Amino acid sequence: MDKSWMNDPDTLVSLAYAEGVKYFLIQARNHASGRARIRCPCHACLNNLWLPIPEVETHLFIKGINPNYTQWIFHGEEETTLSISDDDIDDDIIQEDDYIDDMQHMLDDIRAGTFVDVPQDSTPVPNRPSIHVDGPAPSFDQLLEDVRRPLFDGCTEFSKLSFVVKLLHIKSIGGWSIKSFDMLLDLLRSAFPNALLPQSYEESRSLERGLGFKYHKIHACPNNCILFWKENAALNECPHLFMYAKIAGDMRWPKEQQTKEDTSMRHPADSECWKKFDEDHGWFASDPRNVRLGLMIGDVQFGKSHRKKKGTAEELNWTKCSIFFVLPYWSTIRLRHNLDVMHIEKNIADNILWTLMNNPGKSKDNINSRRDLELLGCRKELHLRRDLNVEQRYKFCEWLSDIKFPDGFTSNILNCVSRCDCKISGLKSHDCHVFLKKLLPIAAGGYLRSDIGLALTELGTFFKELCARTLDVNCLTQFQTDVVTILCKLEMIFPPSFFDVMVHLTVHLSREARLGGPVQYR
Structure with a gap:
């Protein structure tokens, strides 16, 4: 035309x-x-x-068409090549005109620097240091030559470039090491001596870099704080003195935000033990950068579990004492041990659920408990109906599985509920915490007698107030009395086997909150 x-x-x-x-x-x-x-x-x-x-x-x-674009190679026309006479062609050489490879189309895209269906953006790319390369990337003409040359004489499936790219792709998917890749190349060169194979991994990467497949190394902090990138590219050390910004802010809270007149407790610095420590060791408390909070909330277990002493009863001068008694503040500290509130909550929630759902083998209302009641002289007509019947258990499981919580509020409780056999299992500690605070008061009021529901609701309210982010000192004193009353009500409802050690430890939780501060820091 x-x-x-x-x-x-x-x-x-x-x-x-x-x-x-x-x-x-x-x-x-x-x-x-x-x-x-x-x-x-x-x-x-x-x-x-x-x-x-x-x-x-x-x-x-x-705008008009580009007049120099006379060969429409990007729109269907074939590139014209120099005509060669038949006299210049050796009859023994057979041209593989039917060789087809997708690399040719990819090189056409690279030649123009753009790709189809990718939005064009004129935003400049920031200059970043690239990785060190041992050899220069091949030119575009060399890439065109490699994509047209078959891997070996007679090969119609792979060109030199396509084989290297596919081999590197398999290395990336399979997670090969560089050494194993070089060993494979040595084996392939031994098996196919006439094949156009690279000598090493670095030579393969140099071919791939000509296609524009480059990457940049960005150093990162070992503690996952920052990337040494953009404004931090010139730094040699991490600018953060902490791993978590929230914990670092909490450690500075006593000097920056604490108010002396308020009776509320928002931080361990408001607790009685913290204030007593400041009075006895003012030189340590005067430093706002001390790591007392980090030491207090850390879960460090020294030594092994308590074991019975062996040997004679005589006191020997080489007997090892606990390192805590050597510390200067240990003799005056008021809270030497801390009770795990979440652990106590989980045990109490499990006892309540297993008993209400009459879980075989785990319910506290079993044959041995009834025999204990017989020994205590409790008449049968005075025994409470503390578990749910079959219909109530099914409705309770159906109601529990249909509850929707915000993302991250709890785990998927639906996976813990079995409607067919009316069982609830697999609740984590935080799930039990949510159950006592939010779900137990609703369930107790809808499926149990009023006296039983009232006692369980008061128990859930106690844990809800105890685990609040802000505590009141006066309320904690009242909780100390209320929890005793709640346990007395529960003793009139549940059998003696219900009250294990973890249930009785709830009496000490209010006192520990007053001495040590809010629960989330302990």
């Missing part, structure tokens, strides 16, 4: 130019094979941008 219309300056008026654009778009649509975008050959885009076909037509009429 005559392409002289491409030099016509009257792009909006000339009929020849309009016919030429029409023919060009027909050929471009056929070459696009259903794609909605093609390269725009106008003066401004120069085949560097992929645009919708109607927009390309607008560009061609308004």
Whole structure:
């Protein structure tokens, strides 16, 4: 076809130019094979941008087509090669004209620097240090030569470049080491001595770097604090003196935000033990950067569990004492041990659920408990109906499985509820904490007698107030009395086997909160 219309300056008026654009778009649509975008050959885009076909037509009429784009290689025309006479061709050499590889299309995209269906962005890429390379990346002409050369004579499946790229892809998926990759290349070169294989992994990477597959190394803090990138690229040390910013702020809270007059407790610094320690060791408390909070909330277990002493009863001068008694503050500290509130909550919640659901083998209302009641002289007609019947258990499981919580509030309780056999199992410590605070008061009021429901509701309210983020000293004193009353009510409801050690430890939780501060810090 005559392409002289491409030099016509009257792009909006000339009929020849309009016919030429029409023919060009027909050929471009056929070459696009259903794609909605093609390269725009106008003066401004120069085949560097992929645009919708109607927009390309607008560009061609308004901005004009690039007159130097005489071979439409991106729109269906084949590149013309130099004609070679038959006398220059050796009859023994057979050209593999039917060699097909996707690398040719990929190189066409790399030649223009853009890819189809990728939005074009003119935002400059920041300069970052790249990794060290042992060899230079090959030129584009060398890549074209490698993609057209078969891996070995007679090979129609792989070219030199495509085989290396696929081999590197398998290495990345399989997690091969560089040494194993080099060993594989040595084996392949021994098995196929005539194949065009690279000598090492570095040579393979140099071929791949010519395709634009580069990456940059960014150093990171070992504690996962920051990346040495952008404004931190020139730093040699991590600017953070902490791993978690919230904990670091809590450690400075006594000097920055604490109020002396308030009776509320928001931090361990408001507790009695903290204040007593400040009075006895003022030199340590005067430093706002001390790590007392970090030491207090850390879960460090020294030594092994308590074991019975062996040997004679005589006191020997080489007997080892606990390291705590050597510490200068140990003799005056008021809270030497801390009770795990979440652990206590889980045990109490499990006891309540197993008893209410009459879980075989785990319910506290079993045959041995009834025999204990017989020994205590309790008459049978005075025994309370403390568990749920079959219909109530099924409705309770159905109600529990239908509850929706915000993301991250609890785990998926639906996975812990079995409707077919009316069982609840697999609740974590935090799930039991939510059950006592939120769900138990509702369930007790809907399925149990009023006296039983009232006692369980008071128990859930006690743990809800105890685990609050802000505590009141006066309320904690009242809780100390209320929890005794709650346990007395529970003793009139549940059998003696219900009251194990963990249930009785609830008496000490209010006192420990007064001495040590809010629960979440302990």
